[in-house]
Amino acid sequence: MQHDIPAAVSGNPRHPSWPTFSAGLLAAVVGFASSFAVVLQGLTSVGASPEQAASGLMALSISMGLGGIVLSLWHKMPISVAWSTPGAALLATAAAPASGFPAAVGAFILCAVLIVASGLFRPFGRAVSALPAPLANAMLAGVLLGLCLAPVEALANVPQLALPVILVWLVVSRINRLMAIPVAVVIAAVLIVMTTDGAKLDSTILSPEPFLISPVFSLDAAIGIALPLFVVTMASQNIPGMAVLNANGYRPAAQRLFWSTGIFSFLSAPFGGHAVNLAAITAALCANPDADPDPKRRYWAVIFAGIFYCLFGLLAGIATSLATAAPPILIEAVAGLALLGSLAAATSAALKDEDMREAAIVTFLVTASGTSFFGVSGAFWGLLAGLGLLGLSRLAPRLSASRKS
Template sequence: MRQTLWQPLSAGLVAAFVGYTSSFAVVLAGLRGAGATAGQAASGLLVLCLTLGLGTMLLAWRYKTPVMLAWSTPGAAVLAAGGAVAGGWPAAVGAFLVTGVLIAATAAIPRLGDLAGSIPAPISQAMLAGVVLPLCLAPVTATARHPAVLLPVLAVWLAVLAFAPRWANAAALGTALAVAVAALAADSPDAGAFTPHLSWTAPAFTWQALVGIAVPLYLVTMASQNVPGTAVLSGFGYRTPWRPALAVTAAGTIAGAPAGGHAINLAAISAALSASPDAGRDPARRWIAAFTTGCAYVPLAFASAALSAVVTAAPDGLVVAAAGIALFGILGSSLASAAAEPRGREAAIVTFLVAASGVTAAGIGAAFWALLAGLAVRLIIGLRDRRAAPAPDTRDGAGEPGRTAGASRG
């Protein structure tokens, strides 16, 4: 019995540590990119940990299923690439609230989920790939500028990737943090910067933020997190409580938005750690692993202020480069999905290029324009293919036009 319990407990702790350390820098970079101060970004990381931790505990306990929640890493990448919008940080908070409302509506109205799912996967994945590309280039450009600082991070990442790939991103971020801590110690920081706190922001609503943040954030959260998260659980023989899970993530997103949390969703990669045989031989007890992960996120939340202070004191480009390394896997999988279908690949390429350009028009970021451009090209290609298709042969078996084969000849 002790051995049976130890496996899910240890698997849950590993899932929490890997999920947190491998991408918290992406979250901080995204919130700062959307206009948050260091304190507001720390507040956002704290509330994300609390809402996803409590939500995971609730779902795992209620449904006895290893369902796990996570923050939206692709969504944070969208924020980091898009930059501040009209209305600043309050408008971004308003967009986070709207994202939560859209997720709640998806739980209540199945047709809305069908509408979001009707966007072709190559288009949505090409948009995500274009958004994360500039972040994934950061390790290259930062190494060229500061080789003495970045080369140790890359060396550690490569070394761990060769022997323990699951820990490679965490090891790279740990190395970057070690360098940042050394820089912070030299600055004699204020002790108050390490105190966990929630920073509340009254939301504002601008159409630029709703179109440029809420819509792309909702789409990438659904397409790149919620749907794959369901597939992961299904692959291990579990049925995801789809509508309750969406309702919980919507409630967590809405509740956390005023404190800076951008979005929570079903976990995908880390969910595999709690649903696999690594969490125990008995599938009926693997929910304990997910519940343990949720419990672990609550104390991790209180490290948010210290991590934000360390990230702020880091040498220029260091943490962004480490965040870029953490996004390599997302870039690779998104590019593979975007180019998977030869037909209409031009639309995916256009989507990718517009998103990667970082262009802003009418106060709206590149992610939204990339979706529009890709869908427009796909529509044009579809019209072209239909016009080029040969007309159906309506002649009957005797070669007489005007009759279908098998029609009565009177």
């Protein structure tokens, strides 16, 4: 299959360059530091122990690192892979399944299978793409709202820790938005070490080991975790990731990339990883002209980022130990700061289409309520309520017209 690649400027595309190295390092630092707290919070919320959460974080880091390297070398394009940050935020608002973390792992595996299926079977992929974007974004916004309120709650509960972190984030974001969360994470880590004096740091997870978890497949986890996780990963990560590549002049086969990321998700799931997908923000860092004047050489930026992701995976134990020692609300606050931009984008996209605005609001409210029925989280019911209202609103004019005729 022929792929469109922007014309080369100069140099040998087989050789890396200093700009590709620096872009790859920046992408890895931003990708890992800006959202690992969200991942840990999500895994812990669905029942993972500190050891299992550290294993999941390590598996995701290595999976997205190797995924980016393999896909970029295969296509000779800067195809970045990242963990599903919206998916982790979804997990953070979900209740632990009745069967515990093994049931969540079973849901992760099912989500990976669905991602592979969306890439291999075109009718299924088209059906996923047909899901109204405003409703998918409304569901995501409802999922993110709770975490994005955490910085305010942290100010009330632990002001001595939350205030410095928020102030640093505010100042740095005015200078360099991409580095705001990584710098805030460093400040939070320093404060945790200073306030705990190392007493609460769990030395048993400083050097994480792969923690193989036998999956349990249950209906409540399939409906409450796997399906919403699949929807937000596809709608909020894979599809925007393709848009970033296209905007920079790259035209890889979307279906192939989808099933490829599904396979890497499948491989990381038994070790506690929820999902990996095409990156959007870090993809922009590696695919734009700043990464290298020669568009045919920019794939080296993703290769370097992938190497650093794998190395950062070895730090998963340190990150988990710090998160475990900190007040939970502080970790939620850092995660909330990292997701403010996503909340703003999702809310804007959800309300953009006036014809779907009411259905989107219903989806948002039901999801944000956190109410679960039959052990199934609000995200699923929010999407179902929005689709039901949208269907009724479209059916009513037809029924009225048929009665008149």
